Amino acid sequence: MFIPYITGKRIIPLCMSSADIAVQVFRKLEMEDLKVLQVIETGMKKHEFVPQGQIARYANIPPEKIGRDMSRIDKMGLIYRWQGAYVGYTLNYAGYDCLAINALVKAGAIKAFGKPLGVGKEADVYDALSPQGRRVAVKFHRLGRISFRQTRRKRGYMHNHAGWLFQSRLAAEKEFQALTIVHKLGVAVPEPIVQNRHTIVMGMIEGAELSKWKKLQEPTEVLREILGNIKKAYLEAKVIHADLSEYNIILKSDMHVLIIDWPQSVAVTHPNAVDLLTRDVKNVVDFFGRRFRLKINVENAVSFALGKVETLKF
DSSP: OOOOBOTTOOOOOSSOOHHHHHHHHHTTOOHHHHHHHHHHHHHTTTOSSEEHHHHHHHHTOOHHHHHHHHHHHHHTTOEEEEESSSEEEEEOHHHHHHHHHHHHHHTTSOSEEEEEEEEOSSEEEEEEEOTTSOEEEEEEEOOOGGGHHHHHHHOTTSOTTOOHHHHHHHHHHHHHHHHHHHHHTTOSOOOEEEEETTEEEEEOOOSEEGGGOOOOSOHHHHHHHHHHHHHHIIIIIOEEOSSOSTTSEEEOTTSOEEEOOOTTOEETTSTTHHHHHHHHHHHHHHHHHHHHOOOOOHHHHHHHHTTSOSSOOO
């Protein structure tokens, strides 16, 4: 199955991301290769490194052939090899990406990738096309081994012994669930389309992070819209973003906003719900004060987001 880059938008960074690797090698994968990757994925539930013999048995590959197959997949950069008491393999992000891409293609969600839209510590986002020609964004969650302790501390839904791929999958599932809830109620977020493993396909994200805007013609109206969305999410969707800042608010060319990055969201029943909402509001209000010299009372802004007052005082 072939996944091309969108014509005229091929980008190959000096340091390729795992998604870049996955997109490039996906066309070279045979059905047997994908079966091997799926067997490794399943085996990782019980093994840090899945024994080569077990992979051969469950993928129905002759023992004399499995070594060559694993070597080829290893050279593609999709797995890690370990040799100790036995020879074993585990998926890396590129291999996990290939499994997700294959599932999204089969589901009719994507047919082509374009340029990266954003690369961060915990996620990579790519431009893509659906089979119907619609531009969409594909988000690959990336929670690595380095951030295990911090991730478990910040995100209560993480299991203590969850592996890095499983953590990323949980993050994607949680974000997709939050996006589905708030989008249905009219909160300004990308439309959630489909989720598989650690990836989410969503409506196109066009614009720039609020942090990158040096000047705004009407900063008061932009702030009012952001706080209005926080309020709608809280009162109607019963969801709090819980990690809101100028870095995950997208300001589009029409001067309307999109609020992105919801994996840390919590329900209003969370014991620290009001504190988390207050922090979100304070982050935004403080930024507008620093960057655009807007003066607004934080307590009033929080009361507005909580639905306790009807108007904002500027």
